[in-house]
Amino acid sequence: MAASAGAEPHAVGLDIGGTKIAGGVVTESGRVLDRTRVPTPPDDQAATLAALLALVDELWARNPGVEAIGLGAAGLVERPGGNARWAPHNTYRRMELRRLLHERTGLPTSVDNDANAAAWAESRFGAGAASGDLVLVTVGTGIGGGLVLDGGIYHGEHGFAGELGHLIVDPEGDRCACGNRGCLEAMASGSTLGRLGREAAAGDPAGRLATLAALDGGPVTGEVVFAAASEGDKVALGLFERIGHWLGVGIASLVTIFDPDLVVVGGGVAATGELLLAPARASFERYVHARDHRDLPPVVPARLGADAGLVGAATLALARH
Numbered sequence: 001m002a003a004s005a006g007a008e009p010h011a012v013g014l015d016i017g018g019t020k021i022a023g024g025v026v027t028e029s030g031r032v033l034d035r036t037r038v039p040t041p042p043d044d045q046a047a048t049l050a051a052l053l054a055l056v057d058e059l060w061a062r063n064p065g066v067e068a069i070g071l072g073a074a075g076l077v078e079r080p081g082g083n084a085r086w087a088p089h090n091t092y093r094r095m096e097l098r099r100l101l102h103e104r105t106g107l108p109t110s111v112d113n114d115a116n117a118a119a120w121a122e123s124r125f126g127a128g129a130a131s132g133d134l135v136l137v138t139v140g141t142g143i144g145g146g147l148v149l150d151g152g153i154y155h156g157e158h159g160f161a162g163e164l165g166h167l168i169v170d171p172e173g174d175r176c177a178c179g180n181r182g183c184l185e186a187m188a189s190g191s192t193l194g195r196l197g198r199e200a201a202a203g204d205p206a207g208r209l210a211t212l213a214a215l216d217g218g219p220v221t222g223e224v225v226f227a228a229a230s231e232g233d234k235v236a237l238g239l240f241e242r243i244g245h246w247l248g249v250g251i252a253s254l255v256t257i258f259d260p261d262l263v264v265v266g267g268g269v270a271a272t273g274e275l276l277l278a279p280a281r282a283s284f285e286r287y288v289h290a291r292d293h294r295d296l297p298p299v300v301p302a303r304l305g306a307d308a309g310l311v312g313a314a315t316l317a318l319a320r321h
């Protein structure tokens with residue numbers, strides 16, 4: 001059911017993730033009027049484009065006043081062309097998303113990396129409302145991120161800046177899906193939490209992790225580790241300490257480089273709150289450069305949840321057109 005937009009300009013926002021495509025209609029001030037979603041097609045680019053167009057058609061039919069389309073896509077998104085060059089969990093390879101959507105709809109279209117769009121949304125409407133220099137780290141299955149610097153998204157020369165999950169925090173560390181070792185994503189993501197949980201359960205079959213997973217009828221996942229930690233299980237709490245430690249190491253480097261006024265931690269694992277954030281803050285404060293001589297930015301949870309990507313994409317499209 002579409003809510004009334006009033007006179008405020010509004011746009012379609014789309015957020016392509018590895019498992020789902022979320023769509024919404026969003027006003028200039030970041031209010032979400034309408035939402036829909038479909039699974040990300042597994043097979044090919046034609047199916048991805050068809051799914052995107054179907055979402056646009058559905059939302060446009062219910063909200064005929066939309067003025068633009070904004071798309072946030074996982075992976076490397078070329079700027080200014082708006083081509084999705086590559087993403088580990090999506091099929092697109094050099095897919096001309098901006099041109100294809102614009103030609104098929106006639107609407108002004110802008111394309112950005114999904115985490116960049118989320119960082120923009122958090123800086124304007126979420127945890128960092130009025131923040132000019134914000135670092136967003138999203139901790140989910142993987143780790144993504146975005147940089148808002150001097151009031152704008154920092155894209156770098158090609159649009160590929162801000163891949164914070166692949167900041168290497170320990171070159172001798174765990175293997176990352178990208179091929180390197182010791183990326184922040186390999187040391188502190190939800191997948192890593194699940195893997196560490198399975199290792200711990202294998203070594204202690206009578207422990208709480210193994211018991212909870214057996215009750216669930218599946219392997220130990222990040223959710224199982226969270227459930228055990230919430231009960232006060234020491235092993236599970238230790239695993240949150242461990243991934244939080246590495247997250248804080250990454251944040252320390254990011255703050256040392258960018259001197260932001262705020263660090264926002266989003267994504268599914270961040271929804272566990274202080275279990276992750278408390279150890280992350282402790283190691284951030286331990287490792288940041290010249291701790292005693294600088295003003296440390298707060299490290300806070302994201303506020304916009306799963307809407308951040310589509311809110312950012314839509315409001316960027318309205319600002320650009």
Ligand SMILES: [Zn+2]
Nearest residue numbers: 166176178183
């Ligand atoms: Zn990596």
